[in-house]
Amino acid sequence: MCVPGCHEAVMRQLSRRGFFRGVGAATLAAATLPAAVAPARAQTVSFQKAVDLTHSLPPDFPTYFGDPQLEIEKVFAFDKDGFNLNVWHLNEHTGTHMDAPIHFSQDGQSADQIEIEKLVVPIAVIDVKAKAAEDPDYQVSPDDIRAWESANGELPEGCCVAMNSGWDAHVGTDKFRNADGDGVMHFPGFHPEAADMMISDRKVVGMGVDTLSLDFGKSPDFKTHYTWLPTGRWGMEAIANLDAIPASGATLVVGSPKIVGATGGPSRLIALV
Amino acid sequence: MCVPGCHEAVMRQLSRRGFFRGVGAATLAAATLPAAVAPARAQTVSFQKAVDLTHSLPPDFPTYFGDPQLEIEKVFAFDKDGFNLNVWHLNEHTGTHMDAPIHFSQDGQSADQIEIEKLVVPIAVIDVKAKAAEDPDYQVSPDDIRAWESANGELPEGCCVAMNSGWDAHVGTDKFRNADGDGVMHFPGFHPEAADMMISDRKVVGMGVDTLSLDFGKSPDFKTHYTWLPTGRWGMEAIANLDAIPASGATLVVGSPKIVGATGGPSRLIALV
Numbered sequence: 001m002c003v004p005g006c007h008e009a010v011m012r013q014l015s016r017r018g019f020f021r022g023v024g025a026a027t028l029a030a031a032t033l034p035a036a037v038a039p040a041r042a043q044t045v046s047f048q049k050a051v052d053l054t055h056s057l058p059p060d061f062p063t064y065f066g067d068p069q070l071e072i073e074k075v076f077a078f079d080k081d082g083f084n085l086n087v088w089h090l091n092e093h094t095g096t097h098m099d100a101p102i103h104f105s106q107d108g109q110s111a112d113q114i115e116i117e118k119l120v121v122p123i124a125v126i127d128v129k130a131k132a133a134e135d136p137d138y139q140v141s142p143d144d145i146r147a148w149e150s151a152n153g154e155l156p157e158g159c160c161v162a163m164n165s166g167w168d169a170h171v172g173t174d175k176f177r178n179a180d181g182d183g184v185m186h187f188p189g190f191h192p193e194a195a196d197m198m199i200s201d202r203k204v205v206g207m208g209v210d211t212l213s214l215d216f217g218k219s220p221d222f223k224t225h226y227t228w229l230p231t232g233r234w235g236m237e238a239i240a241n242l243d244a245i246p247a248s249g250a251t252l253v254v255g256s257p258k259i260v261g262a263t264g265g266p267s268r269l270i271a272l273v
Numbered sequence: 274m275c276v277p278g279c280h281e282a283v284m285r286q287l288s289r290r291g292f293f294r295g296v297g298a299a300t301l302a303a304a305t306l307p308a309a310v311a312p313a314r315a316q317t318v319s320f321q322k323a324v325d326l327t328h329s330l331p332p333d334f335p336t337y338f339g340d341p342q343l344e345i346e347k348v349f350a351f352d353k354d355g356f357n358l359n360v361w362h363l364n365e366h367t368g369t370h371m372d373a374p375i376h377f378s379q380d381g382q383s384a385d386q387i388e389i390e391k392l393v394v395p396i397a398v399i400d401v402k403a404k405a406a407e408d409p410d411y412q413v414s415p416d417d418i419r420a421w422e423s424a425n426g427e428l429p430e431g432c433c434v435a436m437n438s439g440w441d442a443h444v445g446t447d448k449f450r451n452a453d454g455d456g457v458m459h460f461p462g463f464h465p466e467a468a469d470m471m472i473s474d475r476k477v478v479g480m481g482v483d484t485l486s487l488d489f490g491k492s493p494d495f496k497t498h499y500t501w502l503p504t505g506r507w508g509m510e511a512i513a514n515l516d517a518i519p520a521s522g523a524t525l526v527v528g529s530p531k532i533v534g535a536t537g538g539p540s541r542l543i544a545l546v
Contacts, residue, residue, distance in 0.1 A: 050393035058533040120323035255528015255541035268528035
């Protein structure tokens with residue numbers, strides 16, 4: 001009952017990238033889960049407007065594995081039935097969506113288990129548009145984080161750090177996946193060392209990207225995923241509209257699904273500015 | 274490809290209730306769409322904590338039509354594949370979920386088309402728990418709205434008005450649907466006259482209930498739905514946890530899906546208090 005071609009497309013993609021060679025190591029890493037970050041959020045937060053950071057999600061929204069991941073089945077129609085109603089056949093990792101810890105771990109939190117305090121958080125936006133325009137394989141580095149902090153102060157406790165690579169502008173074109181002749185994609189992401197820094201030296205709960213993956217497109221091993229998610233932190237992929245909020249000072253409300261056992265899922269992201 | 278029994282269950286339920294006799298009238302009502310409310314929200318909003326108003330959504334979450342409306346298909350498993358991933362087969366009107374205008378109209382807004390300004394709004398909570406405990410067929414009336422206003426001032430412009438009937442406490446039991454021997458359900462809802470008042474005499478954009486329908490359970494004709502949704506306003510059903518927020522002063526963030534053409538869908542509701 002998978003959406004058309006989904007399993008086959010994934011297998012094709014993973015095999016091309018030698019992904020399965022890394023599974024053993026990943027299992028080991030996931031076995032050593034540190035305690036989740038528990039942000040303190042007692043202060044008063046103020047805002048004046050809401051900004052939508054969510055892409056519209058049609059059935060042909062671009063996907064990591066290449067094939068469509070959403071089918072909308074119209075079950076009732078107003079003309080005939082007096083109301084409209086659809087059933088969705090939907091891969092969790094489609095559109096602007098969450099990666100829950102269990103997506104890349106044996107027994108991490110599913111989307112429904114993430115504490116509400118981790119879903120309303122400060123958002124820090126790291127602008128790497130110029131670097132990504134020059135090098136589509138760019139990876140956000142610890143130096144990028146330090147540069148953000150030089151301008152804005154230390155990353156706030158319990159925040160989400162989002163990469164603004166300018167990639168959301170490509171969502172309607174092949175440039176969003178930017179696959180070469182061998183099917184290897186080229187888009188920016190977070191370097192595993194940046195993930196390490198945000199885990200060990202800061203108190204960050206969420207990692208966001210405006211691309212199809214927390215890892216850069218040509219990653220052969222999902223190393224940033226395996227570094228980040230098993231520690232009890234969440235990821236958010238295919239964020240839209242990050243140009244519309246400031247580098248510092250906005251609050252992110254993560255409207256992630258509360259479906260039991262979900263490994264993530266399409267989310268409504270709203271920034272309060 | 275509908276989830277098991279969904280079409281059959283709906284037809285059974287609608288036929289039992291003589292629903293199809295009302296379709297002609299409904300079509301007529303929906304043809305006269307007034308302009309949507311456009312709330313003004315320029316002032317500063319402050320909050321100190323986030324409260325989750327969303328039920329966890331397992332496959333057996335109670336449904337209006339009685340049969341399960343969610344199947345979770347596990348497509349990849351960490352042990353075998355190095356990551357976990359599911360595909361959902363999901364009726365849009367399941368769990369804590371939105372009714373978009375197009376759910377009960379020919380050409381109203383779908384969920385993805387609702388303006389962001391209508392998704393971050395003041396929430397007014399009308400407590401009818403005592404009345405609903407005494408009469409499960411209770412309908413929120415214009416008098417209930419006036420009583421709320423006597424205590425809290427006029428309903429704020431662009432707000433959501435939510436019924437707290439105490440029904441969320443029944444979600445794990447048959448009392449949530451409360452069907453009698455004839456299959457007719459008995460739970461509270463909004464009276465169509467209350468809907469009329471909120472459309473004509475106030476500037477309300479959303480109607481919320483902690484039950485399975487905007488209409489009370491034994492409604493034969495979905496009259497509140499047909500009064501409310503075709504005017505460009507949204508509904509929210511099966512809200513959880515309304516006891517945890519004040520009658521007045523909280524802000525609701527509606528994490529509704531942005532799937533193109535959706536007639537609604539499971540939503541993450543977060544109140545800022």
